[in-house]
Amino acid sequence: MLKHIISTLKQAAPATDAVQAHCDGPCGVYDPSAARITAEAVLSMTKKILDLQSDGDAVKYQNTLSRYIAIKEEQAQKTKEELLILWTDYFKPVHLEQFPDLHDTFWKATKLCSACKVEVSKEHAEELMAAVQKIHTMFWSSKGKDVAWVTAS
Amino acid sequence: MLKHIISTLKQAAPATDAVQAHCDGPCGVYDPSAARITAEAVLSMTKKILDLQSDGDAVKYQNTLSRYIAIKEEQAQKTKEELLILWTDYFKPVHLEQFPDLHDTFWKATKLCSACKVEVSKEHAEELMAAVQKIHTMFWSSKGKDVAWVTAS
Amino acid sequence: MLKHIISTLKQAAPATDAVQAHCDGPCGVYDPSAARITAEAVLSMTKKILDLQSDGDAVKYQNTLSRYIAIKEEQAQKTKEELLILWTDYFKPVHLEQFPDLHDTFWKATKLCSACKVEVSKEHAEELMAAVQKIHTMFWSSKGKDVAWVTAS
Amino acid sequence: MLKHIISTLKQAAPATDAVQAHCDGPCGVYDPSAARITAEAVLSMTKKILDLQSDGDAVKYQNTLSRYIAIKEEQAQKTKEELLILWTDYFKPVHLEQFPDLHDTFWKATKLCSACKVEVSKEHAEELMAAVQKIHTMFWSSKGKDVAWVTAS
Amino acid sequence: MLKHIISTLKQAAPATDAVQAHCDGPCGVYDPSAARITAEAVLSMTKKILDLQSDGDAVKYQNTLSRYIAIKEEQAQKTKEELLILWTDYFKPVHLEQFPDLHDTFWKATKLCSACKVEVSKEHAEELMAAVQKIHTMFWSSKGKDVAWVTAS
Amino acid sequence: MLKHIISTLKQAAPATDAVQAHCDGPCGVYDPSAARITAEAVLSMTKKILDLQSDGDAVKYQNTLSRYIAIKEEQAQKTKEELLILWTDYFKPVHLEQFPDLHDTFWKATKLCSACKVEVSKEHAEELMAAVQKIHTMFWSSKGKDVAWVTAS
Numbered sequence: 001m002l003k004h005i006i007s008t009l010k011q012a013a014p015a016t017d018a019v020q021a022h023c024d025g026p027c028g029v030y031d032p033s034a035a036r037i038t039a040e041a042v043l044s045m046t047k048k049i050l051d052l053q054s055d056g057d058a059v060k061y062q063n064t065l066s067r068y069i070a071i072k073e074e075q076a077q078k079t080k081e082e083l084l085i086l087w088t089d090y091f092k093p094v095h096l097e098q099f100p101d102l103h104d105t106f107w108k109a110t111k112l113c114s115a116c117k118v119e120v121s122k123e124h125a126e127e128l129m130a131a132v133q134k135i136h137t138m139f140w141s142s143k144g145k146d147v148a149w150v151t152a153s
Numbered sequence: 154m155l156k157h158i159i160s161t162l163k164q165a166a167p168a169t170d171a172v173q174a175h176c177d178g179p180c181g182v183y184d185p186s187a188a189r190i191t192a193e194a195v196l197s198m199t200k201k202i203l204d205l206q207s208d209g210d211a212v213k214y215q216n217t218l219s220r221y222i223a224i225k226e227e228q229a230q231k232t233k234e235e236l237l238i239l240w241t242d243y244f245k246p247v248h249l250e251q252f253p254d255l256h257d258t259f260w261k262a263t264k265l266c267s268a269c270k271v272e273v274s275k276e277h278a279e280e281l282m283a284a285v286q287k288i289h290t291m292f293w294s295s296k297g298k299d300v301a302w303v304t305a306s
Numbered sequence: 307m308l309k310h311i312i313s314t315l316k317q318a319a320p321a322t323d324a325v326q327a328h329c330d331g332p333c334g335v336y337d338p339s340a341a342r343i344t345a346e347a348v349l350s351m352t353k354k355i356l357d358l359q360s361d362g363d364a365v366k367y368q369n370t371l372s373r374y375i376a377i378k379e380e381q382a383q384k385t386k387e388e389l390l391i392l393w394t395d396y397f398k399p400v401h402l403e404q405f406p407d408l409h410d411t412f413w414k415a416t417k418l419c420s421a422c423k424v425e426v427s428k429e430h431a432e433e434l435m436a437a438v439q440k441i442h443t444m445f446w447s448s449k450g451k452d453v454a455w456v457t458a459s
Numbered sequence: 460m461l462k463h464i465i466s467t468l469k470q471a472a473p474a475t476d477a478v479q480a481h482c483d484g485p486c487g488v489y490d491p492s493a494a495r496i497t498a499e500a501v502l503s504m505t506k507k508i509l510d511l512q513s514d515g516d517a518v519k520y521q522n523t524l525s526r527y528i529a530i531k532e533e534q535a536q537k538t539k540e541e542l543l544i545l546w547t548d549y550f551k552p553v554h555l556e557q558f559p560d561l562h563d564t565f566w567k568a569t570k571l572c573s574a575c576k577v578e579v580s581k582e583h584a585e586e587l588m589a590a591v592q593k594i595h596t597m598f599w600s601s602k603g604k605d606v607a608w609v610t611a612s
Numbered sequence: 613m614l615k616h617i618i619s620t621l622k623q624a625a626p627a628t629d630a631v632q633a634h635c636d637g638p639c640g641v642y643d644p645s646a647a648r649i650t651a652e653a654v655l656s657m658t659k660k661i662l663d664l665q666s667d668g669d670a671v672k673y674q675n676t677l678s679r680y681i682a683i684k685e686e687q688a689q690k691t692k693e694e695l696l697i698l699w700t701d702y703f704k705p706v707h708l709e710q711f712p713d714l715h716d717t718f719w720k721a722t723k724l725c726s727a728c729k730v731e732v733s734k735e736h737a738e739e740l741m742a743a744v745q746k747i748h749t750m751f752w753s754s755k756g757k758d759v760a761w762v763t764a765s
Numbered sequence: 766m767l768k769h770i771i772s773t774l775k776q777a778a779p780a781t782d783a784v785q786a787h788c789d790g791p792c793g794v795y796d797p798s799a800a801r802i803t804a805e806a807v808l809s810m811t812k813k814i815l816d817l818q819s820d821g822d823a824v825k826y827q828n829t830l831s832r833y834i835a836i837k838e839e840q841a842q843k844t845k846e847e848l849l850i851l852w853t854d855y856f857k858p859v860h861l862e863q864f865p866d867l868h869d870t871f872w873k874a875t876k877l878c879s880a881c882k883v884e885v886s887k888e889h890a891e892e893l894m895a896a897v898q899k900i901h902t903m904f905w906s907s908k909g910k911d912v913a914w915v916t917a918s
Contacts, residue, residue, distance in 0.1 A: 026224055026424075027194040027201075031305035033186045041180040048180075049671060059508060059524075063579045065671075066528045069678045071179055084390055088416040103409035110394040118332075120675045147303065152184035179577075202824060212355060212371075216426045218824075219375045222831045237543055241569040256562035263547040271485075273828045332683055333653040333660075337764035339645045347639040354639075365814060365830075369885045372834045377638055453762065458643035485836055486806040486813075490917035492798045500792040507792075518661060518677075522732045525681045530791055606915065611796035638883075696849055700875040715868035722853040730791075 030090045032136040035082035039132045040153050041075040042116050043125040050120060073117050079128065080113040086139065095142050105134060183243045185289040188235035191228045192285045193306050195269050196278040198225040203273060226270050232281065233266040239292065248295050258287060336396045338442040341388035345438045346459050347381040348422050349431040356426060379423050385434065386419035392445065401448050411440060489549045491595040494541035498591045499612050500534035501575050502584040509579060532576050538587065539572040545598065554601050564593060642702045644748040647694035651744045652765050653687040654728050655737040662732060685729050691740065692725040698751065707754050717746060795855045797901040800847035804897045805918050806840040807881050808890040815885060838882050844893065845878040851904065860907050870899060 049068045054061035087106040096102050109131035115124045133149050140147040202221045207214035240259040249255050262284035268277045286302050293300040355374045360367035393412040402408050415437035421430045439455050446453040508527045513520035546565040555561050568590035574583045592608050599606040661680045666673035699718040708714050721743035727736045745761050752759040814833045819826035852871040861867050874896035880889045898914050905912040 026220070027197045027228070029190060029194045029197050029305050031186070031190045031193075033184070033305075034190055037182060037184045037187055040184075041182045044180045044182050049675070052671075059511075059579050062524055063508070063528050064577075065674055066525055066678055067179070067532065067576065069675050070529065070532070070682065073679060073682070075180070080394065084394075084416075088386065088390075088413070089420060103413065107394070107409065110390075114395060117679065118676075120671050150300065152182050152186075202828070205824075212358075212426050215371055216355070216375050217424075218827055219372055219831055220379065220423065222828050223376065223379070223835065226832065226835070233547065237547075237569075241539065241543075241566070242573060256566065260547070260562065263543075267548060270832065271829075273824050332679070333656045333687070335649060335653045335656050335764050337645070337649045337652075339643070339764075340649055343641060343643045343646055346643075347641045350639045350641050365817075365885050368830055369814070369834050370883075372831055373638070373838060373882065376835065376838070381639070456759065458641050458645075485832070486809045486840070488802060488806045488809050488917050490798070490802045490805075492796070492917075493802055496794060496796045496799055499796075500794045503792045503794050518664075518732050521677055522661070522681050523730075525678055526685065526729065526791070529682065529685070534792070609912065611794050611798075692853065696853075696875075700845065700849075700872070701879060715872065719853070719868065722849075726854060 026089070030086060030139070032082075032086065032132065032139050035079050035086070035132050036129075036136065036149075037152060038075045038079040038082060039125075039128050040151055042072055042079060042113075043122075043129055044153060045069075045072040045075065046116065046120055046122055046125040050122060069120075072120075076113045076116045076128075079132070080110050083109050083113070083132070083135065086135065090139070091142070098142060099138055102138070105131070105138070109135060179242070183239060183292070185235075185239065185285065185292045188232050188239070188285050189282075189289065189302075190305060191232040191235060192278075192281050193304055194228040195225055195232060195266075196275075196282055197306060198222075198228065199269065199273055199275055199278040203275060222273075225273075229266045229269045229281075232285070233263050236262050236266070236285070236288065239288065243292070244295070251295060252291055255291070258284070258291070262288060332395070336392060336445070338388075338392065338438065338445045341385050341392070341438050342435075342442065342455075343458060344381045344385040344388060345431075345434050346457055348378055348385060348419075349428075349435055350459060351375075351378040351381065352422065352426055352428055352431040356428060375426075378426075382419045382422045382434075385438070386416050389415050389419070389438070389441065392441065396445070397448070404448060405444055408444070411437070411444070415441060485548070489545060489598070491541075491545065491591065491598050494538050494545070494591050495588075495595065495608075496611060497534045497537040497541060498584075498587050499610055501531055501538060501572075502581075502588055503612060504528075504531040504534065505575065505579055505581055505584040509581060528579075531579075535572045535575045535587075538591070539569050542568050542572070542591070542594065545594065549598070550601070557601060558597055561597070564590070564597070568594060638701070642698060642751070644694075644698065644744065644751045647691050647698070647744050648741075648748065648761075649764060650687045650691040650694060651737075651740050652763055654684055654691060654725075655734075655741055656765060657684040657687065658728065658732055658734055658737040662734060681732075684732075688725045688728045688740075691744070692722050695721050695725070695744070695747065698747065702751070703754070710754060711750050714750070717743070717750070721747060791854070795851060795904070797847075797851065797897065797904045800844050800851070800897050801894075801901065801914075802917060803840045803843040803847060804890075804893050805916055807837055807844060807878075808887075808894055809918060810834075810837040810840065811881065811885055811887055811890040815887060834885075837885075841878045841881045841893075844897070845875050848874050848878070848897070848900065851900065855904070856907070863907060864903055867903070870896070870903070874900060 045068050049065065049072065052061070052065060052068065083106060087102075091099075091102060099105070109128070112124060112128040112131055115121065116128055136147075136149055198221050202218065202225065205214070205218060205221065236259060240255075244252075244255060252258070262281070265277055265281040265284055268274065269281055289300075289302055351374050355371065355378065358367070358371060358374065389412060393408075397405075397408060405411070415434070418430055418434040418437055421427065422434055442453070442455055504527050508524065508531065511520070511524060511527065542565060546561075550558075550561060558564070568587070571583055571587040571590055574580065575587055595606075595608055657680050661677065661684065664673070664677060664680065695718060699714075703711075703714060711717070721740070724736055724740040724743055727733065728740055748759070748761055810833050814830065814837065817826070817830060817833065848871060852867075856864075856867060864870070874893070877889060877893040877896055880886065881893055901912075901914055
């Protein structure tokens with residue numbers, strides 16, 4: 001309860017300055033768009049796999065299916081890595097007070113990346129997109145900015 | 154001159170449909186933001202290298218300087234790769250008519266990536282950002298969309 | 307308070323069976339030794355950097371120092387990745403009840419990986435080793451086993 | 460027309476000296492053999508995929524087919540990267556006058572790499588070999604040397 | 613014969629000191645556990661591939677099978693790399709006298725890694741585990757230590 | 766002695782056919798040129814490091830020196846990997862009879878790769894080139910061909 005109150009107070013006065021002071025500074029350029037682009041690719045490949053029909057040429061079908069599965073795997077892994085860069089490098093203890101569900105949000109989002117590898121699930125790929133959008137909102141709100149959610153597809 | 158007229162005409166009627174037909178379709182999710190994020194990191198690291206002062210602890214200074222140079226190298230390489238994905242995979246012959254300077258634009262942009270590795274040049278890093286912005290505009294105009302240029306830093 | 311009680315109860319009856327049922331099964335072979343080996347390398351390189359003396363040959367000194375810094379960076383990054391595989395893939399919600407500080411433990415451990423990159427700090431490298439050992443204990447206790455902590459160096 | 464005349468003149472007096480002066484010098488060792496070796500692997504894997512017969516053991520067949528497709532993908536990607544190193548790093552504006560079709564040659568060659576991934580096409584794999592051979596000839600002619608085209612297979 | 617006598621003598625007085633003197637010192641942390649973990653993953657994936665049954669959903673089956681084959685490939689490759697680090701970096705000429713079959717042991721072990729990629733063979737995966745265990749014993753005996761062989765699975 | 770006689774006999778009748786029969790067939794395209802190109806880069810970078818002079822701009826000097834060291838490291842590592850592909854994948858037991866010093870040749874060549882990382886030694890870089898040339902000769906002689914040793918620089 002107390003935590004929630006602190007967090008609410010913090011939200012009114014974003015922690016930006018304090019964050020800069022703790023920044024470990026490899027480059028300072030963080031952008032959730034990186035995770036969004038790869039998550040879009042996961043969703044796109046998932047749909048293409050589900051829609052794929054063989055025209056009778058088995059080798060051609062296998063080549064396309066194998067490649068789609070491999071690209072889905074790779075893009076889900078990149079999404080995981082991009083999200084984890086935000087969690088381990090960008091977000092600081094001060095943010096945890098602002099977003100008490102910070103850890104849980106990232107944990108579930110990365111587990112969705114795994115689910116999108118293990119399964120061919122449009123539902124999970126869409127949940128991953130939603131999780132990335134939630135992180136996009138948390139990220140920009142932590143910087144006291146309101147940046148629109150724009151997708152490439 | 155003739156080429157310029159053709160290109161102007163093409164811009165009025167974007168080649169989107171024709172493009173889809175030729176798309177090789179690994180995922181269909183292209184976004185110049187990927188190159189923009191890494192180019193921002195190149196500029197950021199270049200500035201940090203130029204601003205770096207030793208506080209008398211030589212090993213600490215060397216550790217920071219070495220890391221900044223390595224990160225600049227890595228991010229310039231990624232920028233190159235992201236730009237080349239657009240050049241080799243997204244842009245099609247039909248776009249070449251729309252943008253007669255397509256090849257030259259990408260060639261110079263990738264050579265700027267190399268220059269940003271070889272040198273510690275704020276000027277070249279800023280030229281790289283401008284080149285990526287030019288490609289951002291070409292890309293979205295090829296899709297008949299007007300997407301704002303937003304940076305993370 | 308309630309959480310602490312639940313967690314204490316859970317520890318008496320390890321969640322192994324339930325965990326197997328939720329395993330996403332890429333291979334099922336998890337071993338904190340992977341993170342321990344790379345964390346040892348981080349500590350070893352940190353000590354070697356701090357002990358390095360030039361014998362008057364500046365190029366030789368720079369070659370050795372640059373390589374040590376690069377290896378420290380690489381091994382700290384691998385430690386981070388190995389730890390995050392445990393956090394995102396091995397540990398499941400049921401473990402969170404058993405270890406209420408699960409997220410915090412991993413967050414701090416991965417932030418120590420970053421600190422070992424950014425600094426040349428024997429103290430932080432030793433704290434990283436301690437954090438990996440704590441995770442080793444959590445991991446094996448979650449499986450109801452008591453595996454000794456053995457280092458290679 | 461003028462360009463063609465300039466290019467013809469340039470060819471008589473290779474631009475080697477001027478090139479050295481502009482060389483960005485990461486190592487100065489460029490060799491189209493790197494792209495040729497990987498393009499040979501693409502052709503070899505394409506043929507093996509087309510020739511592959513199941514002996515009734517479905518898992519064995521899938522294991523071999525999946526691996527062949529993955530190796531074809533990887534080698535086509537490496538071919539692309541090796542070609543692009545020549546285009547972005549080795550070739551300089553002075554060469555563009557010598558080879559007015561420089562950009563087009565590389566664009567088409569890299570698009571053939573994509574085609575060899577997307578399809579299982581002996582025809583496209585052979586066209587890729589021909590494109591790499593054309594670049595081999597351009598490269599050595601830009602250095603005023605006549606180096607034989609030798610393949611490993 | 614002479615070699616065998618020398619090797620027997622060496623074994624009585626492990627060459628640890630001499631080895632340290634020749635150590636090329638990238639980090640000094642060698643541990644055959646790294647190869648053991650990935651070899652376990654190869655064996656695990658091989659068994660899972662052999663046990664995999666389709667529940668009628670062809671795309672789901674293909675997704676799982678493709679991923680298992682790719683993970684087996686990756687883990688066999690990592691096993692090869694980890695073994696070769698020991699062979700090229702850790703083991704020194706003095707060890708060759710202690711273990712006259714050093715080269716042959718590593719050559720066969722790395723060829724088993726290839727066999728585990730090319731085939732789906734439980735027998736070869738188990739032979740790989742045995743080969744890694746043999747190397748584990750050689751490694752620790754070269755350091756005059758007796759370290760237990762513990763697996764994660 | 767016996768081994769030497771067998772090997773001499775084998776050299777008269779190259780083992781090409783037998784080799785094909787045992788080939789594990791990922792692609793069948795082996796070419797020692799890959800290792801030769803990267804070994805040339807190691808030698809080139811070593812010379813450039815030794816020749817590098819500061820023009821008074823310390824940051825510019827450090828940027829160039831750091832990059833040269835990193836490229837030398839990367840190319841020496843690639844040389845090692847390319848050589849080991851030949852040793853583990855191409856060469857078969859039948860070749861061991863033809864070349865009794867096969868293992869020793871590769872072991873020393875890979876240890877030279879390490880030496881070229883650890884040191885800035887023109888002598889060792891030239892010895893590495895000689896070792897790669899020796900392997901080039903063994904390789905082509907194993908195929909009963911006489912392929913000229915051509916370098917890119």
